Amino acid sequence: MHASLVVSGLNKVYEGSGRRVEAVRDLTFTVEAGELVCLVGPSGCGKTTLLKCMGGLLTPTAGEVRLNDRPVSGPPPGMAFVFQEYGRSLFPWMRVRENVELPLKQKPLSKARRRELVMDALESVGLTDAAGAYPWQLSGGMQQRVAIARALAYEPAVLLMDEPFAAVDAQTRADLEDLVRGLWRERGITILFVTHDIDEAVYLGERVLILSASPTVVQEQLKVDLPDERDQLHTRVAPRFAELRTHVYEQIQAAKRGGTDAGPPEKTLT
């Protein structure tokens, strides 16, 4: 399946109580099928707005998002969302199993198939034992795993992740990063991963999109030419990793100063 995402000329303006805020000015980029792309940018640069427009949760003021050549006008069925606030995204009145199963009930699936998908997804994130627990009985990292399992069970072609690990501790975070990379390689899902953490973006992504400060445009697209096989210990101390993250860091600093003078987009580091 070719699940490419095309964003063209996207613009989003919030208007209300006499204030007009241009959150996203003019964004154009493509995410190819099966790619893992990370979006980084200074805080408050409209990353969440962009992601919500892509997920059909917000209607853009101008421009459009196309998934597989079809314009996105509401949440498309082949897309799943993982939010930063796992505690507010999981339903506390449902057990883990029910949380994962709920979206599947909207699909024409047999009960047996649903159960199979739920157990398979929980196994993928290592939470088989927690199926009968309530989300609030689990740690933050485990709750975010449940949210990821829910997205996996939905069998999306595209997975949108909005700073999913911003609220968990550093060690859990490293585990979850490896989990996401593992799942991506295993299942071939197209993943768009928004983060404010530069190291995370470089470590995870095949490509990093650097956004400018608000009003947002794409500052630079950077190909991450690290090997496919990555691990926390070695990848993060590789000289190439350091170069890439330094470059991204500089770009974001430039973005904060408001300069888009960092050269043409799609440039490759040499």
Added chain:
Amino acid sequence: MRLFLLRLFFVVALPALLVALWWLASDGSTNVYWPPLRTILRTFPDVWTSERLRSDLVPSVLRLLAGYAAAAVVGVALGTVIGSYRRVRAVCEPVLEFLRAVPPPVLVPVIMLFAGIGDTMKIAVIASGCVWPILLNTVEGVRAVDSVMAETARSYGITGVARLRSVVLRAASPQIFAGLRQALSIGIILMVISEMFAASNGLGFTIVQFQRSFAIPDMWTGILVLGLLGFLLSVVFQLVERRVLGWYHGLRAVSRRSP
């Protein structure tokens, strides 16, 4: 076991003390309107025979349940609609505040004009008083559904009935139960009041009847029955609530431990 006995002691201690106080204070009383508790308790089994329970307690409880159930259905249904749409809320809110401020007992004569003096009138009175706390709490609960939860539901295509049943009403359920709890005590009050007007049976009717015929100890036993009924209903309510809102109490306990 010891822990259980200790807890039982804490539950029983205060009521036992109050009964003992009443017993002692009224023991030598020769006041006709203030009979000794001993006399009241002795009268109790004679008054509340199974036949009287059937002819007076059962009709009262049935009316209460019917009115309460009607109020719950109407309150939750309307509250969900009003809570879901900002425009509807803006239109309805002032009217609701006005209607809520009208004391329900004052409606008894009015409702009598329309619904006669039968069971329909009594059920209508109970329902018209119970519906407000349920309605207003449901509005609040539905309105306050967490934005991230709502977006999660939307992004996974959970809409319509599934959204209402699995997300909105469940999220609002702590508030809805708060309304139901308030409505229960209002319901008991209105049950008695409605039976004081133009009734031929029921607890309220019986108590007034005893008072008018100067059967004072009998009247006091009626008041005891009312108290016991209220207590029993609140115990049942708590059991149901603990079952339905188990997740909520668990969640609260967790967030209290780690702020």
